[in-house]
Amino acid sequence: MSSDLLCGTHAAPVVTQLCRHAPLVHCITNDVVQNFTANVLLALGASPAMVVHADEAAQFAAIADALLINLGTLTRPQQQGMRAAIDSARAAGTPWTLDPVAVGALTLRTDFAHEILAQRPAAIRANASEILALAGVSLGGRGVDTTESAHHAREAAAVLARRSGAVVAVTGEVDYITDGERMLAVNGGTTMLTRVVGTGCALSAVVAACCALPGDRLENVATACWLMKRAGEQALAVAKGPGSFASALLDSLHAQAFGGHHAAH
Amino acid sequence: MSSDLLCGTHAAPVVTQLCRHAPLVHCITNDVVQNFTANVLLALGASPAMVVHADEAAQFAAIADALLINLGTLTRPQQQGMRAAIDSARAAGTPWTLDPVAVGALTLRTDFAHEILAQRPAAIRANASEILALAGVSLGGRGVDTTESAHHAREAAAVLARRSGAVVAVTGEVDYITDGERMLAVNGGTTMLTRVVGTGCALSAVVAACCALPGDRLENVATACWLMKRAGEQALAVAKGPGSFASALLDSLHAQAFGGHHAAH
Amino acid sequence: MSSDLLCGTHAAPVVTQLCRHAPLVHCITNDVVQNFTANVLLALGASPAMVVHADEAAQFAAIADALLINLGTLTRPQQQGMRAAIDSARAAGTPWTLDPVAVGALTLRTDFAHEILAQRPAAIRANASEILALAGVSLGGRGVDTTESAHHAREAAAVLARRSGAVVAVTGEVDYITDGERMLAVNGGTTMLTRVVGTGCALSAVVAACCALPGDRLENVATACWLMKRAGEQALAVAKGPGSFASALLDSLHAQAFGGHHAAH
Numbered sequence: 001m002s003s004d005l006l007c008g009t010h011a012a013p014v015v016t017q018l019c020r021h022a023p024l025v026h027c028i029t030n031d032v033v034q035n036f037t038a039n040v041l042l043a044l045g046a047s048p049a050m051v052v053h054a055d056e057a058a059q060f061a062a063i064a065d066a067l068l069i070n071l072g073t074l075t076r077p078q079q080q081g082m083r084a085a086i087d088s089a090r091a092a093g094t095p096w097t098l099d100p101v102a103v104g105a106l107t108l109r110t111d112f113a114h115e116i117l118a119q120r121p122a123a124i125r126a127n128a129s130e131i132l133a134l135a136g137v138s139l140g141g142r143g144v145d146t147t148e149s150a151h152h153a154r155e156a157a158a159v160l161a162r163r164s165g166a167v168v169a170v171t172g173e174v175d176y177i178t179d180g181e182r183m184l185a186v187n188g189g190t191t192m193l194t195r196v197v198g199t200g201c202a203l204s205a206v207v208a209a210c211c212a213l214p215g216d217r218l219e220n221v222a223t224a225c226w227l228m229k230r231a232g233e234q235a236l237a238v239a240k241g242p243g244s245f246a247s248a249l250l251d252s253l254h255a256q257a258f259g260g261h262h263a264a265h
Numbered sequence: 266m267s268s269d270l271l272c273g274t275h276a277a278p279v280v281t282q283l284c285r286h287a288p289l290v291h292c293i294t295n296d297v298v299q300n301f302t303a304n305v306l307l308a309l310g311a312s313p314a315m316v317v318h319a320d321e322a323a324q325f326a327a328i329a330d331a332l333l334i335n336l337g338t339l340t341r342p343q344q345q346g347m348r349a350a351i352d353s354a355r356a357a358g359t360p361w362t363l364d365p366v367a368v369g370a371l372t373l374r375t376d377f378a379h380e381i382l383a384q385r386p387a388a389i390r391a392n393a394s395e396i397l398a399l400a401g402v403s404l405g406g407r408g409v410d411t412t413e414s415a416h417h418a419r420e421a422a423a424v425l426a427r428r429s430g431a432v433v434a435v436t437g438e439v440d441y442i443t444d445g446e447r448m449l450a451v452n453g454g455t456t457m458l459t460r461v462v463g464t465g466c467a468l469s470a471v472v473a474a475c476c477a478l479p480g481d482r483l484e485n486v487a488t489a490c491w492l493m494k495r496a497g498e499q500a501l502a503v504a505k506g507p508g509s510f511a512s513a514l515l516d517s518l519h520a521q522a523f524g525g526h527h528a529a530h
Numbered sequence: 531m532s533s534d535l536l537c538g539t540h541a542a543p544v545v546t547q548l549c550r551h552a553p554l555v556h557c558i559t560n561d562v563v564q565n566f567t568a569n570v571l572l573a574l575g576a577s578p579a580m581v582v583h584a585d586e587a588a589q590f591a592a593i594a595d596a597l598l599i600n601l602g603t604l605t606r607p608q609q610q611g612m613r614a615a616i617d618s619a620r621a622a623g624t625p626w627t628l629d630p631v632a633v634g635a636l637t638l639r640t641d642f643a644h645e646i647l648a649q650r651p652a653a654i655r656a657n658a659s660e661i662l663a664l665a666g667v668s669l670g671g672r673g674v675d676t677t678e679s680a681h682h683a684r685e686a687a688a689v690l691a692r693r694s695g696a697v698v699a700v701t702g703e704v705d706y707i708t709d710g711e712r713m714l715a716v717n718g719g720t721t722m723l724t725r726v727v728g729t730g731c732a733l734s735a736v737v738a739a740c741c742a743l744p745g746d747r748l749e750n751v752a753t754a755c756w757l758m759k760r761a762g763e764q765a766l767a768v769a770k771g772p773g774s775f776a777s778a779l780l781d782s783l784h785a786q787a788f789g790g791h792h793a794a795h
Contacts (some may be wrong), residue, residue, distance in 0.1 A: 308772050
């Protein structure tokens with residue numbers, strides 16, 4: 001399948017909508033990246049909420065505008081919370097997004113990912129190894145690093161999109177976003193994004209937020225990818241290393257959402 | 266109830282005491298903000314310790330100078346640890362502070378908050394929705410955001426203070442701090458504080474630390490609020506967005522506590 | 531036992547190896563410092579992975595190049611994951627490192643630390659109180675702060691190294707690293723490292739990564755200590771307080787590993 005490049009003139013109105021709608025994003029995500037994920041959503045004007053207990057997760061997923069399920073530090077109690085939240089989200093019509101961290105490399109989460117994949121996620125954001133594993137094409141990956149290029153996972157992503165009904169984003173040097181019929185590409189970014197933990201996980205939260213917006217879901221999800229790549233480039237220009245890069249990335253996301261000025265007093 | 270404005274000449278000696286006493290603050294708080302909470306306490310010269318298992322939490326609450334209970338990502342195992350810590354704190358005379366995150370919006374934590382409220386917290390720090398819910402005045406709030414202004418929650422805070430015996434801080438555009446008889450107000454701050462996750466939760470930890478100090482508890486708690494608003498203003502002056510703001514906030518808190526110089530070699 | 535000072539000419543080649551080998555470090559660590567620990571490893575070119583569930587932890591410890599066990603926020607479910615990971619690591623020949631946070635002060639973790647100490651860790655990184663408690667010399671410490679100087683714990687570290695078979699690093703104003711026969715010392719650093727949560731825990735993760743390298747384990751572990759002290763000094767030179775210090779610390783670690791240039795595009 002050939003792909004079309006997403007350009008800024010398509011992305012910009014989606015960014016404006018994201019900040020205006022300020023979706024409330026219910027995140028059940030891994031322990032390592034909860035703080036950074038919340039700060040990325042806040043920088044863009046969205047509202048994060050991490051509600052994890054099974055009882056409350058069901059209640060909250062019905063209130064929220066979007067739900068994120070990230071398998072990074074999966075435990076059995078967390079599985080219960082995730083199942084309850086997904087059931088509740090589906091009943092309420094809340095779109096949910098899957099980030100299948102390290103699926104393929106580890107059994108418990110691979111089985112769980114295949115189980116919840118039947119619950120029709122609105123979107124899936126992953127690296128090439130994880131997409132190949134989810135699509136059943138290959139069992140690769142060594143932990144969280146990808147061992148297959150995003151390019152090679154394009155066809156697997158399209159297969160997975162058609163089978164699951166989700167918009168699938170496979171991210172890497174170039175990001176590819178597909179609904180199984182069309183495919184968009186997003187260029188750019190920087191490898192410094194791989195030297196800060198949680199940039200991929202936080203991108204999945206932005207994807208989840210964008211699934212709550214009106215309009216074309218394929219373009220909305222691609223805009224999330226576009227936002228992170230642009231912010232990475234801008235942050236690299238002012239950073240002295242990964243520490244100052246992480247701060248600058250949040251500054252840059254905020255500037256894109258709020259028009260470059262502080263929007264604070 | 267009318268309020269008096271807390272001014273810097275009253276707050277400054279409390280800040281000095283905080284840094285000199287360096288209270289050991291036992292924090293049982295939500296997963297999202299543990300790191301930032303610890304860094305805020307360290308910046309002010311206090312010592313944070315996050316001990317969560319029920320067995321150890323009871324042991325540690327008796328050693329610590331103050332205890333913080335934050336319901337942000339409540340789970341049933343965490344409830345056990347919180348109950349054990351509160352019991353032990355009360356037996357040892359350790360003051361404990363409650364941050365009832367999202368109480369009112371979610372059932373499990375609302376029931377739990379009402380249960381532990383009977384255990385006579387030294388202080389409560391919350392937004393307007395949460396204070397109204399705790400006081401039984403209204404059931405509002407959509408997750409962690411406040412839907413009622415701090416001003417409207419003033420009377421509810423005074424009722425809650427008289428009923429619980431706690432100093433109650435309801436924070437927002439203006440912070441109000443009351444023991445049910447007197448009320449102090451703290452002005453200033455910046456909305457950028459709402460674009461960084463955990464600034465409210467970390468403030469609750471500073472409130473907990475201030476409850477370990479000698480002197481007037483109402484003024485001590487108000488000083489915690491004053492510190493965060495001043496640091497927010499100073500950080501905004503040098504920040505380019507929420508990422509650099511979060512770093513600058515810690516720098517500014519440290520400068521207030523240690524007199525503007527590094528206090529490091 | 532007298533000690534020799536580790537100098538930069540011995541440390542530099544180990545830093546180069548660390549970045550080149552890029553060890554995959556399986557971290558089961560405390561909730562407060564997971565994010566910072568991962569970012570420190572990434573800054574140095576290593577790959578962190580936090581896999582915590584008992585089933586997956588056993589599977590992953592056999593894939594990883596090194597394992598870190600940190601007791602900072604120990605819970606009973608986490609103990610199961612740690613036991614499974616250590617068993618699997620030993621069977622696979624994966625070196626594992628122990629950070630016995632607050633051992634001595636709290637019973638549950640002290641008992642657990644003594645239990646797993648029999649499983650022959652490759653390295654132990656701790657402060658003086660914790661080393662004294664592990665060696666059975668003294669029961670000191672008030673939470674995570676050390677109440678005994680690293681100097682006084684030198685002899686206890688040597689005893690512990692001979693008994694456990696581990697390289698033991700006792701860190702403080704001066705760091706001492708011993709295998710029970712030789713002892714290296716690392717000078718320098720800054721007290722600002724104690725105003726940012728997790729610098730010690732993250733150092734333990736770097737120690738774990740260095741245990742995966744070929745060559746002399748004593749020098750490899752001492753190099754981890756040397757790296758953190760040098761980065762602390764460089765960060766202090768540009769920091770305005772603990773917030774900007776934490777960012778600058780990551781920048782500085784990255785510059786040491788990648789030769790001062792971005793290594794990003």
